[in-house]
Amino acid sequence: MALSTKINLSVSTDWKSIIITDSTGYGITGYGSNQDPVGLREASGSGTDIISTRIILTSPSDTIYTFDLNASQAYTATISPYTITNVALGLNVDEIIEEGIWKVSYTPYFANSQSINVTNNSTTVTYSASPQSFTNIAKLKTNVSGTAVYYDVTAINPSTNNFTLATPYAATTTVGYTNYNVGYEATELIPISKTIKDCLDSRVAALPQSNCPCKDKQVNTLMNNYLLYDAMFINAMFNNEPKAIQLYDILSNYCSDSDCKCNG
Amino acid sequence: MDKTQNLSAINNINLSIQKISNNFVNKLSFGIISKQCLDEAKLLYLYSRILKDRNFINDYLTEDEYNAIYIDVQRITKKTI
Numbered sequence: 001m002a003l004s005t006k007i008n009l010s011v012s013t014d015w016k017s018i019i020i021t022d023s024t025g026y027g028i029t030g031y032g033s034n035q036d037p038v039g040l041r042e043a044s045g046s047g048t049d050i051i052s053t054r055i056i057l058t059s060p061s062d063t064i065y066t067f068d069l070n071a072s073q074a075y076t077a078t079i080s081p082y083t084i085t086n087v088a089l090g091l092n093v094d095e096i097i098e099e100g101i102w103k104v105s106y107t108p109y110f111a112n113s114q115s116i117n118v119t120n121n122s123t124t125v126t127y128s129a130s131p132q133s134f135t136n137i138a139k140l141k142t143n144v145s146g147t148a149v150y151y152d153v154t155a156i157n158p159s160t161n162n163f164t165l166a167t168p169y170a171a172t173t174t175v176g177y178t179n180y181n182v183g184y185e186a187t188e189l190i191p192i193s194k195t196i197k198d199c200l201d202s203r204v205a206a207l208p209q210s211n212c213p214c215k216d217k218q219v220n221t222l223m224n225n226y227l228l229y230d231a232m233f234i235n236a237m238f239n240n241e242p243k244a245i246q247l248y249d250i251l252s253n254y255c256s257d258s259d260c261k262c263n264g
Numbered sequence: 265m266d267k268t269q270n271l272s273a274i275n276n277i278n279l280s281i282q283k284i285s286n287n288f289v290n291k292l293s294f295g296i297i298s299k300q301c302l303d304e305a306k307l308l309y310l311y312s313r314i315l316k317d318r319n320f321i322n323d324y325l326t327e328d329e330y331n332a333i334y335i336d337v338q339r340i341t342k343k344t345i
Contacts, residue, residue: 197317198324201313201314201317201318201324201325202324202325204310204311204313204314205314205318205325205326205329205332205333206329207307207310207336208329208332208333208335208336209328209329209332216303219303219306219307219310220306222310223306223309223310226310226313
């Protein structure tokens with residue numbers, strides 16, 4: 001079977017770093033010698049075939065941060081967590097990461113076992129055979145005069161031996177092109193929600209000394225909101241972006257109101 | 265609340281939640297679990313959430329807040345264990 005990359009995301013307790021853990025593993029859909037094509041999707045052991053890894057973070061305000069890992073860094077990222085700090089995102093050392101729902105794309109790139117045919121200004125890439133060489137790929141990385149050019153793959157059509165690019169190929173038409181890599185992308189969301197967490201915790205901390213006339217209702221509301229808080233992270237983990245954002249907004253609204261919450 | 269008190273509070277909370285849960289399961293079908301008992305179980309759950317995340321290393325909560333939680337935990341757990 002084909003490689004299927006997976007990641008887990010977490011955030012440091014000080015909300016200053018996002019930690020990416022490659023959870024692809026080994027075996028039939030992980031890195032390993034039993035991949036198809038055989039021996040071209042190794043991350044460790046006898047062969048280390050990862051050529052590079054591209055990590056793209058999209059902030060809640062749609063700013064894009066790109067990190068290109070070389071072969072050595074890419075291999076290390078498969079066996080130990082890769083941390084992106086606030087400083088790497090251009091922030092000062094004491095600043096927290098922008099709050100909201102972040103999107104992380106993690107794509108290791110590999111060489112492939114066969115040549116492809118690419119046509120200038122066309123989105124269709126053809127190959128002669130072995131469609132399994134392209135199963136699950138999400139990206140195509142080409143090399144034009146020493147510069148890497150990345151394309152998103154939108155559809156793989158094994159029955160007709162071709163796949164489709166999101167944007168037209170922008171280089172010279174080449175038959176039998178081999179200087180390319182295929183990328184297996186994993187994406188996940190992670191909420192950065194320090195203000196919400198501080199708000200919920202501080203309201204619980206205030207409960208013992210609360211003079212609110214509706215303390216029971218406060219407790220119920222906080223219970224519900226902790227459940228929503230957990231649900232926000234679960235939805236993020238499963239890439240349900242609309243729901244994760246909706247939950248983030250609900251909790252932000254709750255926290256922007258006054259403390260007593262007798263009406264809600 | 266120091267490290268020992270913090271761990272003690274979490275242990276008390278966990279025992280109480282277990283006790284309350286068991287009572288709830290046992291008594292649910294007879295409808296004899298009190299609203300107060302349930303409200304206190306919720307309160308303990310909330311305390312346990314922040315005590316796990318806001319431990320003695322983290323200085324987010326004030327000493328007064330820690331102590332007030334500890335006293336409230338003691339009040340509830342003494343009744344339910």
